[in-house]
Amino acid sequence: MRRSTFNCHVFLSLSLLIFSxxxxxxxxxxxxxxxxxxxxxxxxxxxxxxxxLVNKYVSDELLRSINDSSLCNYDSDGAASAAxxxxxxxxxxxxxxxKRSYICDWYGIWVESDVNYFTKSQDVxxxxxxxxxxxxxxxxxxxxxxxxxxxxxxxxxxxxxxxxKKVDNRWKIIRVTESE
Numbered sequence: 001m002r003r004s005t006f007n008c009h010v011f012l013s014l015s016l017l018i019f020s021x022x023x024x025x026x027x028x029x030x031x032x033x034x035x036x037x038x039x040x041x042x043x044x045x046x047x048x049x050x051x052x053l054v055n056k057y058v059s060d061e062l063l064r065s066i067n068d069s070s071l072c073n074y075d076s077d078g079a080a081s082a083a084x085x086x087x088x089x090x091x092x093x094x095x096x097x098x099k100r101s102y103i104c105d106w107y108g109i110w111v112e113s114d115v116n117y118f119t120k121s122q123d124v125x126x127x128x129x130x131x132x133x134x135x136x137x138x139x140x141x142x143x144x145x146x147x148x149x150x151x152x153x154x155x156x157x158x159x160x161x162x163x164x165k166k167v168d169n170r171w172k173i174i175r176v177t178e179s180e
Contacts, residue, residue, distance in 0.1 A: 031144035031164045032134045034171040039148060042118055043129045059165065059172040065106035066117050073113045099178070109175060118160075120178050125155035142166045147179060 038057040045053060054063055072089035095104040101112040101120075115122050128150035137145040144164045151157040159179040164171045 029170060030136075031139060031146050031171045032136045034164060035146040035148055035162050035173070036132060036134045038173065039118075039132050039134075039150070043124055043132070043150070057173055059167060059174045061107065062109055062172075062174055065109040065111050069104060069106050069111040069113065118173075118176055119150070119158060120160060120176070121158060125151060127151045127153075127155045128158065137161070144171065 034057060038053070041049075041053050058066075068088055071085060093104040093106060095102060097103075098110075098112075101114055103110045103112050111117060112120065116124075119128075131150065131152040133149040135147045137147050139145075142165055146162045146164065148160045148162055149157060150160070161177045161179045162173055163175040163177075165174050166172075
């Protein structure tokens with residue numbers, strides 16, 4: 001009798017442990033938490049780990065659009081040859097002025113040429129680093145939209161809409177736009 005009681009307690013304890021771990025894991029990988037983790041790291045991190053950060057949280061398609069746009073709009077860091085840059089940058093991209101910036105369509109993703117793609121700003125204010133709020137606007141099995149508010153009102157507040165899709169069972173950012 002004692003052995004079956006002990007086994008029952010062990011089973012219940014292990015079940016609770018597994019259930020709590022699964023609950024925690026699903027919480028960590030939710031679209032809302034993915035966006036929160038990304039912006040915390042982006043706004044508080046140094047440039048040495050930027051590449052690692054975007055590789056973890058940003059889709060390959062978006063990363064390619066941002067990188068190619070940057071390569072054609074700013075001085076190259078030597079990662080590509082002059083011929084590769086010329087070939088890439090001579091391709092026609094639809095461009096237009098949008099609000100306060102110039103944007104171009106890079107493979108179906110509109111990328112601003114004079115601001116950080118993820119903040120839609122040239123500046124990062126101290127209140128943005130410590131005041132990040134996220135809210136889930138829409139979620140299906142494979143896509144999600146999260147609203148992000150940066151700042152507390154002591155400096156300009158920045159509100160963004162972040163679209164994500166599931167890639168290899170992880171949420172990845174596929175587009176960032178300014179909220180209306």
